Amino acid sequence: MKDLTYLIALLISTGALVYVVIIFIKKTKTDQDRVLFSELKKQRQEFFLPNRADAYQRAILFLERIHPNSLIMRMQQPAMGSVAFQTLLLKTIRDEYEHNVAQQMFISPKGWKMLKDAKEETIKLINVASGSLAADSNSMMLSAAILNLTSEVGVLPAEIAVEFLKEELQTLF
Numbered sequence: 001m002k003d004l005t006y007l008i009a010l011l012i013s014t015g016a017l018v019y020v021v022i023i024f025i026k027k028t029k030t031d032q033d034r035v036l037f038s039e040l041k042k043q044r045q046e047f048f049l050p051n052r053a054d055a056y057q058r059a060i061l062f063l064e065r066i067h068p069n070s071l072i073m074r075m076q077q078p079a080m081g082s083v084a085f086q087t088l089l090l091k092t093i094r095d096e097y098e099h100n101v102a103q104q105m106f107i108s109p110k111g112w113k114m115l116k117d118a119k120e121e122t123i124k125l126i127n128v129a130s131g132s133l134a135a136d137s138n139s140m141m142l143s144a145a146i147l148n149l150t151s152e153v154g155v156l157p158a159e160i161a162v163e164f165l166k167e168e169l170q171t172l173f
Helices: 002-066 068-075 082-105 109-131 139-153 157-170
Strands: none
Touching: 002 068, 002 082, 002 109, 002 157, 068 082, 068 109, 068 139, 082 109, 082 139, 109 139, 109 157
16 A cells, blocks of 8 residues: 555656656747747848838838929920920839839838829829810920929828838837
8 A cells, every 4th residue: 555655656746747847848948939039030120121221211212202393393394395294204203113113022011002102193193284284385384283283282192101101110210
């Protein structure tokens, strides 16, 4: 009977020891996983953060370049007809966009959507201004019509997108 009691006590203590060892191994593994995950996250951030910052910088630059005031000042050609100037402005916007399209990999979906919407709204604004002119108008008349529409709109989608992207960029740091 005594031997049976010792045997049961031995089995219980061995079981308890095995249980404690298993818990210790799991905790150690979890701690190691946590450290490993933290290190991988840090390395990933060190690799991607500069690329993300560059992408936000380029996106903001794109939005500034397609802002109607900036676009007109840069592209103005007084001798050009309004239809040719409209075509030049739209081509410039599309070329700038295509040049920066890969930046969407590093910008949030919401930020990229705002950028695309700002591009489309700028194109609409140019088209509406152009549609209000006579066929024989020149680029100066189109520029004036675009600037008048811009002032009527107030805050442009490009300006809203720039502010959003700046705020979003700040959250990365």
